[in-house]
Amino acid sequence: MSTPEANINKKRIKTEKKTVMDPIYLEGIDCASCAKKIERAVGKINGIKASTVDFATQKLFVELTGDVKTDKLIDDIKKTVAHVEPEVSVSLKSENKGNEHDHGHDHKGSKTQQLIIRLAVSGALTAIAAFSPLPFILDVSLFVIAYAIIGGDIVYRAFRNILKGQVFDENFLMTIATLGAFAVRQFPEGVAVMLFYQIGELFQEIAVNRSRKSISALMDIRPDYANLKVGNDIKKVAPEDISIGDVIIIKPGEKVPLDGKVIEGQSMVDTSALTGESVPREIEAGSDVLGGFINKNGLLTVEVTKVYGESTVAKILDLVQNASSKKAPTENFITKFARYYTPVVVIAAAALAFIPPLVIQGATFSEWIYRALVFLVISCPCALVVSIPLGFFGGIGGASKSGILVKGSNYLEALNAVKYVVFDKTGTLTKGVFDVTSIQPKNNLTSEELLEYAAFAEVHSNHPIALSIRKAYGQEIDESRIQNYNEISGHGIQVTVNGKEILAGNAKLMNKEHIAFEQKDVVGTLVHVAIDKQYGGYIVISDEVKEDSARAIQKLKELGIKKTVMLTGDAKSVGEAVGRKLGLDEIHAELLPDQKVDEIEKIDQQKTAKEKLIFVGDGINDTPVLARADVGIAMGGLGSDAAIEAADVVIMTDEPSKIATAINIAKRTRRIVWQNIIFAMGVKGIFLILGAVGFATMWEAVFSDVGVTLLAVLNAMRVLRIKNE
Structure with missing residues (x-):
């Protein structure tokens, strides 16, 4: 069986009216x-x-056809759910303002206790009936009572569903199989199958709830309150009640409730819940903090810059909790398979019960009906329909633990087929921070003098290059020494400093003023400086390559990536120098955003239909390319609205090596999912054959259903233990 090709939607830029409702919670x-x-x-x-x-996650996601009345729609949904599954209650987020995982646990606990009591009573009655020398009528009566206690709810649900036209489900299979066992006088086996089925359901529920709690624990970053400063008082309020501009106090040990800027205080903050980084980060007045950080030691006063709904912590919670609504092709395949598989095996069981006695000499109906009942118990597809979604959800949870947000299991599965990785340069492979990396004075000038002239020339510019020169100078600039400031568009600055004419700019400025200068082939941007028409030297401004970038490219090549490509708007010399340093296969420089899309199209034509292409960018000016790629990955997306909106995967740190980690997690998730598929279908296939030919009894049938389901669920939970690779 091969994995169906991932169907990835390439048009993800939200330009139309939102047609997706907020998730609806299904309790029970x-x-x-x-x-x-x-x-x-x-x-x-x-x-x-x-x-x-x-x-x-017990959530319902609904996509609307257009303008509809939400209140009426919610009423219709509640009625529909009540009709299909009366035990399930429907609630809205607004009704559960706190953590949605908190409500209803007492109810579940009481249900579990009731089931344990029923199991004990039914088991005791069955043991008495099976091992005590009682009259036949009393014996049968005890079996019937034991059966009613442990299986009455399943029989009731089966008949209720039949009346609603919902025939083929696990309740129907268990009811037919066990009542059939009673019909052929296999009383102990009939009760035992229902007992073991309910024990399996109990352990399955415990395993699934444990998995849900593990996933919820990964997302235990939601702040419970915020300390709002009102005059000289501090009030504890809900994060949702805080407005932009409000001032909040964060005490040592508390979670940062909302995004903001530190206006007073100094501390170390634990960012691991959001970024996966274990090393605390030092912050002080002027630093930005994000909701979900944990304040370690100092007292911080923070001015709020985003309301809770727009804060990083809220967006991350929404992304991770809702990610599995976008299902992987394997999930969709298993869902469809289970839907058609159950009616087929029921028809096969009916044929097994009635055809052989009619065509095989000496065959009895009781023997073949028993075989058919065994066949029905074995056929239940629980192992697949429970463990496969849990596997993918666990993969998404494990990825979030490593600081990687995957927006859907379809994207997680698509990462398995990635063969082409295309990078933006600035902010992705490089730090995106321009610094003075070299000062080369000429004509008897010192480095300090050259830097001072350049800093005075760039005093009024907000360009990143000007800011980096002033930062390198590091002294206060006395503007009274400056006269005749003139910015020459596309060339640079002309200014008089202490009576000397200073020119600072690019090669075009030197040519325009007929000044002989040195043209060097260096990595970075050159700012040439002339004093009174005499060349004074040049300053190199460059964007440093991240320490992690070379290792990221190496790890991707070890994973079998066919081609690594860099697209940049920077000069060709700069792009090629960075590309050579990192060992990239192709470099395309001096590109505008639309030209980057054209390059992606060309690369897309090189790959086969099953191969996937990912683009990695900073998520701000690369939105068109992120949307065009099979999987768009935003680097350094923490706190960037554009990154979270446009990308399919958000790397919450600036580490490009996390791309390889994401692919490793995707591969491990797929391995575990397919282990479950092959194991469940293999064991069931063997036991179906054994049951059909009469070698398997009800006891083996119970193992092939309940046992396989439990093993598959436990195997799926291994995905949650994924670590950085």
């Missing part, structure tokens, strides 16, 4: 097939284009 959804029923039923409601139920 304990089985994956129940989730599928709700998904199909809600999808048929007028005004709904598509619906997705995420079993792992």
